[in-house]
Amino acid sequence: MNDLLNKMERKFGKYAITNLSLYIIIAYIIGYVLVFTGSVEFISLNPYYIARGQVWRIITWILVPPSRFDIFTIIMLYFYYQIGTVLERTWGAFRYNVYIFSGIVFTVLGAVILYLISTANGLDGASAGYLVSTGFSTYYINLSIFLAFAATYPDMQVLLFFVIPVKMKWMAYIDAVILAYQFVTSGTAGRIAIIMSLLNFIVFFLSTRNYKRVSPKEMYRRKAYRDATSQTQTKPRFASSGRATITKHKCAICGRTEKDGDNLEFRFCSKCNGNYEYCNEHLFTHKHIM
16 A cells, blocks of 8 residues: 555645645634534535535535534644644645545445445435435544544643543544444444544555554655755764774764664654754654754
């Protein structure tokens, strides 16, 4: 899968939408306005009306807010904006676009599948369309963003209820248990909605043999090498034999090179002004050079 994404990024990466999380939040704001005006039904994901010419619903359903509007909604939207922005910076705009839009496409396919199953079981088209429109939303797509962030930064801590420090991986485990319970207790509609809406997470992570290829360090390394115009060369070092050896990497903070340890990794920083290279211990903790 990574090879395919790499090829697609080289070919279509220039078309990626940057700061996609901001546009998602703006879409929800528009959706809440439509909810307050009573017009949200005209944009919902309803295959019955889509088949009758209302094709805009294939896209406009993403405007439908995943929950009612209150103070907790504002907090959650801000939280999802933050983690989405971090994911985009870590993966790159193209891969983040692919992740979000694949979740949208899988959700639409799931809605069509549920509609066909419902009508095949004798439910009339209008009732089947209503069932789909009430069962599918961007709730699980938002959850997939959270799961992706937790998988990428499992040890990052957040303050639960602004008080309790909790690592992301433990919150993800709790969500996984809740999802499993919902899957078991839900009917066909709920199960299809859960599977299809989270299929982007399943495909993106579980189909990757080597998860390190999509880890923050690896993605920063790729972006840094893509942006860097030349390799840094350090002064010769002398091995125990007395021979001078040329090192290719040197940390701008601690001065260590690849000769100082087999476990050391060196990456360029894409935010520093210049070709500054850092070891894995200082890549994410150094002060950026502007």
